[in-house]
Amino acid sequence: MTAQRLYVHVERTLRGLAGQAEGFGQQAIGGLHGDVYHVTTLNDDGPGSLRDGCRKPDPLWIVFDISGTINLLSGLRVSSYKTIDGRGQRIKLTGKGLLLRECEHVIVCNLAIEAGRGHDVDAIQIKPNSKHIWIDRCSLSYFEDGLIDISRGSTDITISRCYFSNHNKTMLIGARSCDIIDRSIRVTVHHCFFDGTRQRHPRVRFGKVHLYNNYTRNWGIYAVCASVESQIVSQSNIYEAGDKKLVFMHLIEQAPDKDVGTCGSVKSEGDLFLNDAKFHTTNAAHDQSVFEVQEYYESCSIEPATPDLVEFLKQSTGWQQIELPPTRTSIDSLEMENTAA
Structure with missing residues (x-):
């Protein structure tokens, strides 16, 4: 399957996306087995609001009946078995971001999240102990802290077809060298476009991370950072340098249960390095010690x-003007029954 046909076969029904993530987040089903919840107001809270739907304990497939900006006055906590499906509308979240804390089976699709304010405010924060998460086709920019933060034992996560821009600390996977629980982290990042963001595409501690078919250009420090015990497989990505040429940075940190500090490992296969981008490693032999996908x-x-992939990612990442499939059809109901079986 090529990127041009990624998930097209499942987008004719509302819940067809469930379970279609590639990579470590492939088991995420979101609100597949729940009711459809309609967001009818742009208010931060109250009946018909996004926050009201996200806090409900039951599985829900959340859709939007309106377009516009939701100014979040506090972080929006998303409970387990939720799909936030922005297809069919133009929804922008500002002020604060999404909090995926101790939850499982969450899908977030086709949103714009930008202009977050405050210390430790991320566009999407996945911690602690969250799993089976899929973030797809979101546009993320302008936050005071990170855009996506995955840490404290959260695992089995896929980030796909997202557009990252106008930001410094883009994606952090494993926040601290003392958090050895992050040895369980597993993340896939694919078909994303990192457009001039400064660093962390991603920065990784401890976890296993698979990067493929991403386009990273004009970074400000480095493209990818491998720190303490991390294992990164980079396959068929495009790294196009601007003024800074270093693609892979290796940073030594020490885990609290080890006697010496270590950096992480990167294995590059089929990557394309443009504009004098420099593949650099402090220990090339050690860089083969990574997991097998x-x-x-x-x-x-x-x-x-290839250049064709670059052009595709420029057009197909981030929020997309695509229709929301019918919320209730016989095909949709049959698909739920088949998945449940």
Whole structure:
């Protein structure tokens, strides 16, 4: 399957996306087995609001009947078994971000999240102990802290087709060298466009991370950072340097249960380095000591890193003007029954 046909076969029904993530987040089903919740107001809270739907304990497939900006006055906590489906509308979240804390089976699709204010305010914060998460086709920019933060034992997560821009600390996977619980982290990042963001595409501690078919250009310090014990597999990505040329940075940190500090490992396969981008490693032999992707999953839509892929990612990442499939159809109901079986 090529990127041009990524998930097209499942987008004719509302819940067809459930369980279609590639990579480590492939089991995420979101609100597949719940009712459809309609967001009817742009208010921060109250009946018909996004916050009201996200806090409900039951599984829900959340859709929007209106377009516009929701100014979040506090972080928006998302409970387990929720799909936030922004297809069919133009929804922008500002002020604060999404909090995925101790939750599982969450899908977030086709939102714009920007202009977050405050210390430790991320666009999407995934911690602690959250799992089976899929973030797809979101546009993220202008936050005072990070855009996506995955830490404190959260795992089995996929970030796909997202557009990152106008930001410094883009994606952090494993926040502190003392958090050895983050040895359990597993994240896939694919078909994303990092457009001139300064650093952390991503920065990784401890976790296993698979990067493929992403386009990263004009970074300000480095493209990808491998720190303490991390294992990064970089396959068929495009790294186009601006003034800064270093692609892979290795940073030594010490885990509290180890006697010496270590950096992480990166294995690059089929990556395309443009404009004098420099593949750099402090220990090339050690960089082969990474996990085998096939031990965790086999099916993913990796294609060669080419100029055609660059043009595709420029057009197809982030929020998209696409229709919301019908909220209730016989096909949709049958699909739920087949998935449940």
